[in-house]
Amino acid sequence: MGIEGIGARVARKEDKRFITGGGRYVDDMVVPGMKHAAFVRSPHAHADIKKIDVKKAEGMPGVIGVLTGKQLKADGIGNLICGWMIHSKDGTPMKMGAWSPLAVDRVRYVGDAVVIVVADTKGEARDAAEAVEITYKERKAVIDAVEALKGSAPQLHPEAEGNLIFDWDIGNPPETEAAFKAAAHVVKMDIVNNRLVPNAMEPRAALGHYDKAEDHYTCWTTSQNPHVARLVMSAFYNVAPENKLRVIAPDVGGGFGSKIFIYPEEIICLWASKRTGVPVKWVGDRTESFLTDAHGRDHHTHAEMAFDKDHRILGLKVETKANLGAYMSLFSSSVPTYLYATLLSGQYNIPAIHANVKAIYTNTAPVDAYRGAGRPEATFVMERMMETSARQLGVSPAELRRKNFVTQFPHQTPVIMCYDAGDYAASLDAAMKEADYAGFAKRKAAAAKKGLLRGIGMSCYIEACGIAPSAAVGSLGAGVGLWESAEVRVNAVGTVEVLTGSHSHGQGHETTFAQLVNERFGLPLDQISIVHGDTDKVQMGMGTYGSRSGAVGMSAIVKALDKVEAKAKKIAAHLLEADEGDIVIENGALKVAGTDKNVPWFQMALASYTAHNLPAGMEPGLKETAFYDPTNFTFPAGCYICEVEIDPDTGKTEIVQFVAADDFGNIINPMIVEGQVHGGIAQGVGQALLEGAHYDAESGQLLTASFMDYTMPRADDLPSFQVSTSNTPCPGNPLGMKGCGEAGAIGSPPAVINAITDAIGNNDLAMPATPQTVWAAIRAATKH
Amino acid sequence: MAARTEQKNQPAALRHVVGGGIMSDVSLTVNGRKVKGSVEDRTLLVHFLREHVGLTGTHVGCDTSQCGACVVHVDGKAVKSCSMLAAQASGSTVVTIEGLANGAELHPVQAAFKEHHGLQCGFCTPGMIMSATDMIRRHPEGLDEATVRAELEGNICRCTGYHNIVKAILAASQTMSKSSKGKAKKAA
Numbered sequence: 001m002g003i004e005g006i007g008a009r010v011a012r013k014e015d016k017r018f019i020t021g022g023g024r025y026v027d028d029m030v031v032p033g034m035k036h037a038a039f040v041r042s043p044h045a046h047a048d049i050k051k052i053d054v055k056k057a058e059g060m061p062g063v064i065g066v067l068t069g070k071q072l073k074a075d076g077i078g079n080l081i082c083g084w085m086i087h088s089k090d091g092t093p094m095k096m097g098a099w100s101p102l103a104v105d106r107v108r109y110v111g112d113a114v115v116i117v118v119a120d121t122k123g124e125a126r127d128a129a130e131a132v133e134i135t136y137k138e139r140k141a142v143i144d145a146v147e148a149l150k151g152s153a154p155q156l157h158p159e160a161e162g163n164l165i166f167d168w169d170i171g172n173p174p175e176t177e178a179a180f181k182a183a184a185h186v187v188k189m190d191i192v193n194n195r196l197v198p199n200a201m202e203p204r205a206a207l208g209h210y211d212k213a214e215d216h217y218t219c220w221t222t223s224q225n226p227h228v229a230r231l232v233m234s235a236f237y238n239v240a241p242e243n244k245l246r247v248i249a250p251d252v253g254g255g256f257g258s259k260i261f262i263y264p265e266e267i268i269c270l271w272a273s274k275r276t277g278v279p280v281k282w283v284g285d286r287t288e289s290f291l292t293d294a295h296g297r298d299h300h301t302h303a304e305m306a307f308d309k310d311h312r313i314l315g316l317k318v319e320t321k322a323n324l325g326a327y328m329s330l331f332s333s334s335v336p337t338y339l340y341a342t343l344l345s346g347q348y349n350i351p352a353i354h355a356n357v358k359a360i361y362t363n364t365a366p367v368d369a370y371r372g373a374g375r376p377e378a379t380f381v382m383e384r385m386m387e388t389s390a391r392q393l394g395v396s397p398a399e400l401r402r403k404n405f406v407t408q409f410p411h412q413t414p415v416i417m418c419y420d421a422g423d424y425a426a427s428l429d430a431a432m433k434e435a436d437y438a439g440f441a442k443r444k445a446a447a448a449k450k451g452l453l454r455g456i457g458m459s460c461y462i463e464a465c466g467i468a469p470s471a472a473v474g475s476l477g478a479g480v481g482l483w484e485s486a487e488v489r490v491n492a493v494g495t496v497e498v499l500t501g502s503h504s505h506g507q508g509h510e511t512t513f514a515q516l517v518n519e520r521f522g523l524p525l526d527q528i529s530i531v532h533g534d535t536d537k538v539q540m541g542m543g544t545y546g547s548r549s550g551a552v553g554m555s556a557i558v559k560a561l562d563k564v565e566a567k568a569k570k571i572a573a574h575l576l577e578a579d580e581g582d583i584v585i586e587n588g589a590l591k592v593a594g595t596d597k598n599v600p601w602f603q604m605a606l607a608s609y610t611a612h613n614l615p616a617g618m619e620p621g622l623k624e625t626a627f628y629d630p631t632n633f634t635f636p637a638g639c640y641i642c643e644v645e646i647d648p649d650t651g652k653t654e655i656v657q658f659v660a661a662d663d664f665g666n667i668i669n670p671m672i673v674e675g676q677v678h679g680g681i682a683q684g685v686g687q688a689l690l691e692g693a694h695y696d697a698e699s700g701q702l703l704t705a706s707f708m709d710y711t712m713p714r715a716d717d718l719p720s721f722q723v724s725t726s727n728t729p730c731p732g733n734p735l736g737m738k739g740c741g742e743a744g745a746i747g748s749p750p751a752v753i754n755a756i757t758d759a760i761g762n763n764d765l766a767m768p769a770t771p772q773t774v775w776a777a778i779r780a781a782t783k784h
Numbered sequence: 785m786a787a788r789t790e791q792k793n794q795p796a797a798l799r800h801v802v803g804g805g806i807m808s809d810v811s812l813t814v815n816g817r818k819v820k821g822s823v824e825d826r827t828l829l830v831h832f833l834r835e836h837v838g839l840t841g842t843h844v845g846c847d848t849s850q851c852g853a854c855v856v857h858v859d860g861k862a863v864k865s866c867s868m869l870a871a872q873a874s875g876s877t878v879v880t881i882e883g884l885a886n887g888a889e890l891h892p893v894q895a896a897f898k899e900h901h902g903l904q905c906g907f908c909t910p911g912m913i914m915s916a917t918d919m920i921r922r923h924p925e926g927l928d929e930a931t932v933r934a935e936l937e938g939n940i941c942r943c944t945g946y947h948n949i950v951k952a953i954l955a956a957s958q959t960m961s962k963s964s965k966g967k968a969k970k971a972a
Contacts, residue, residue, distance in 0.1 A: 011898050011899055011901070012898070012901065014906070015897070015898040015903060015906075016898070017906075018903055018906030018909050018910075019881075019890070019894040019897050019898055019903065019906075019909060019910075019913060020841070020881065020882065020884075020885060020890075020894065021839065021840070021841020021842070021880065021881035021882040021910050022841065022882075023841070023906045023907070023909075024840075025840075025843070025907065027834075027840070027843075027844070028834075028840035061805075121824075123824060123826065199942055200905070200907075200942055201843075201845045201851065201853060201905065201907040201908045201940065201941065201942050201943075202843070202845065202905070202907040203844075203845070251905075251906065252905065253843075253845075253905045253906065253907030253908075254904070254905040254907060254942050254943055256942070283844075285846075285847045286845065286846040286847045286848065286851075287847060505905050506904035506905030506906070506943045507904070508904070671901050672901065674901075675901045675904060675943075675944060675947075675948060678944055678945035678946075678947040678948065679904065679942070679943045679944050679945045680945075681945055682944075682945030682946065682947075683942070683945075706846070706847065706848050706850075707846050707848055707850035707851060707940065708848050708850060712850075712940050712942070713945075713946075714936065714937055714940065714946075715932070715933040715934075715936035715937070715939075715941075715946040715949070715950060716930075716933040716934050716936070716937060718933075718945060718946055718947075720929065720947050720950065720951075721945065721947055744945075
């Protein structure tokens with residue numbers, strides 16, 4: 001490892017612009033003639049649109065256009081779609097209701113877009129939006145997935161009878177039934193995974209610019225995957241053919257999954273730009289983010305686990321009802337199925353598993369991938385079950401887990417996944433040592449003397465990320481391939497540009513990707529640029545989500561670097577009159593091994609472009625492209641231990657210690673990896689203690705639609721975290737990397753809840769464990 | 785954090801009617817440069833800075849003055865620039881994230897955020913750095929972790945879990961106290 005190569009704790013290249021105010025986000029973009037948009041949104045959770053009167057709004061100061069769904073439809077703009085086909089257990093395809101970017105006849109959740117107003121200023125657009133008169137006939141709304149399945153519930157879409165989108169099965173029901181018949185112990189639980197709002201700090205935004213002379217569209221958008229946005233907007237929404245549509249995702253202020261999806265607003269801004277003849281910018285405010293960003297989680301689950309007399313797991317049954325909201329968002333169907341139920345084997349040997357998932361429409365914001373996407377829900381089920389089982393069986397939670405760990409690899413689970421590598425005992429041991437698990441009893445006694453309840457809980461998570469390979473996900477219903485692309489351009493002066501299909505919105509790609517090049521060619525980081533986020537600059541790519549940019553995105557770069565290296569060595573061998581096999585690259589030069597004969601890197605690069613003296617038949621230039629399609633998911637895993645102190649008088653929980661021991665395979669930049677874990681844990685602790693999206697059951701109004709009502713984790717809600725890694729390289733990709741972006745959010749919620757329930761002696765505790773909830777649970781426990 | 789600056793003997797913004805709206809003439813010093821503008825009465829300081837002065841480093845992350853992405857210094861104090869009208873700031877001296885560094889030399893808080901990986905997506909970062917700078921100024925005696933966490937209550941970050949932000953602020957506080965002690969010694 002060099003000082004800037006693989007494994008080095010290099011400070012980030014991109015930081016300079018962010019710490020000096022030089023970041024360029026969508027809201028910072030200005031195009032000559034640009035005007036501003038505001039949306040009129042449904043104030044009702046469920047209603048028929050009877051009449052839209054735009055006359056008064058059209059006469060307001062500064063107004064350029066007031067456009068409705070009827071005009072959008074007349075122009076042939078298509079409905080939004082879900083791009084992952086799921087078949088119910090009876091073989092029927094999922095029931096997808098129509099989702100028009102602007103509602104035409106009916107609105108189905110509070111925030112559903114109905115009209116767009118374009119005006120000279122943002123203020124004027126908003127004033128005019130308030131003057132649009134819409135007559136609604138209200139319908140009854142349903143916001144809870146369990147309620148929505150009842151026969152008496154209001155129906156959202158004619159396509160989905162009983163609000164049921166699919167009724168999907170995985171695993172082996174007869175074997176699972178047999179396992180339960182043979183069981184010595186069965187542990188049963190009802191588990192709710194609370195609905196969350198992703199809340200990237202930068203609200204979603206879009207700037208659409210139609211160039212009439214060129215008949216060409218440009219869209220600046222807050223996207224994690226601009227190429228997918230272009231593809232979907234072209235192929236399905238009929239905005240423009242791909243060659244007439246440029247999508248740019250500049251600096252993006254966090255995504256966490258919520259900026260994967262193509263939302264109505266970017267489609268409408270592009271269309272409205274053509275309709276009005278001006279570039280149209282929309283920047284969501286925070287309440288619009290709360291109302292319309294795809295939410296996360298919202299599962300109701302019943303789980304049963306069967307053990308033999310020696311406490312070995314025999315089988316697992318899981319029934320989950322997943323709330324998908326009012327419309328099916330782009331990847332919504334994959335989250336409670338292939339990203340959830342396939343992880344229900346956890347870190348454990350479970351011979352038989354049967355899971356059933358029902359996906360359900362309700363009058364709430366669409367639900368889709370949010371950091372972890374299905375895997376936090378699976379981990380919460382598994383790790384709450386393991387902790388509860390240990391308590392019911394009267395054994396140590398650590399030893400029950402250890403006894404059931406998978407120890408032989410590869411390991412085929414009953415739910416599709418084949419784990420390739422791992423050492424779960426190593427993470428467990430590391431975490432227990434770091435947390436001084438053995439000393440807990442003493443600390444608990446000391447806390448009791450102060451009148452505080454102290455508890456400890458753990459969570460041994462596994463997740464699947466680097467989502468792939470294409471053929472596999474295709475066979476499971478994915479509408480896209482899940483590979484990644486890279487182009488490595490060596491310029492004539494020897495500097496390097498890497499064009500990646502991944503997108504960085506906080507992950508530090510401009511640094512880690514450059515470290516990879518530095519490791520290979522020895523060039524300093526400031527001579528290496530990473531280019532991403534613009535469909536005009538970068539070849540087709542799949543973007544960043546599912547912790548895939550390292551394992552998949554960097555592997556594509558490795559493949560392109562291999563090709564560059566091979567050609568560079570050929571050129572050097574020719575210039576040095578040496579054998580190609582004897583050329584090594586060291587400290588920015590190509591050398592004949594064991595001699596002092598060498599050609600500097602920049603000279604080789606220049607030679608490739610002057611092309612005065614190249615090997616016979618070689619094309620000039622030095623630029624290579626690669627597409628990488630992995631052979632398997634990667635399987636990060638680890639053990640998290642949380643220790644809490646609770647004031648029984650107030651129910652307030654303080655996290656006094658949080659330990660994370662992760663296995664991420666090989667690591668490029670430990671500083672950045674640790675940062676990813678910190679952020680993930682904060683979101684997981686947020687889910688466990690603070691966050692929850694609440695709709696009013698009658699009116700369907702989102703009661704938590706601002707930072708004043710929805711509790712975001714603040715600095716004083718969190719401790720400093722003790723993070724470490726013990727790594728087993730992933731055999732599935734050339735760098736041996738797994739993925740670290742989501743682990744923190746996946747592993748932490750059950751650790752926190754296990755700790756609190758340990759402290760208060762009541763296992764019945766819902767998330768978020770607010771002081772009120774904890775206080776009530778303490779009272780309930782002491783009553784008995 | 786002060787919600788807004790005290791009203792000193794500032795020249796009141798001149799108000800006049802243009803078309804249907806009431807406009808205010810505002811004049812202030814931003815990052816050492818005098819700027820003037822005629823803006824709608826309802827224009828917030830943050831929008832004036834972003835849209836009229838063209839300083840887009842100051843961000844808007846919410847509508848309720850919770851997130852702190854818009855913190856700037858008004859007359860030396862940290863202020864959420866979404867909680868103040870541009871007209872109210874008329875006559876003030878404003879420093880934004882763009883004006884914090886001394887030329888090419890980063891402010892110690894900026895340098896510490898980079899060194900300690902105190903930022904990821906960068907959106908909350910300008911507000912964090914401006915708040916942190918003010919926090920350090922208000923605590924010449926030095927800072928501890930609990931104080932930093934308590935005083936960051938008005939700034940939300942979704943990426944970092946605050947771990948490295950806290951580290952960066954503590955480190956910057958130490959650097960700045962060393963350098964001010966050094967200067968004090970020299971002066972003596």
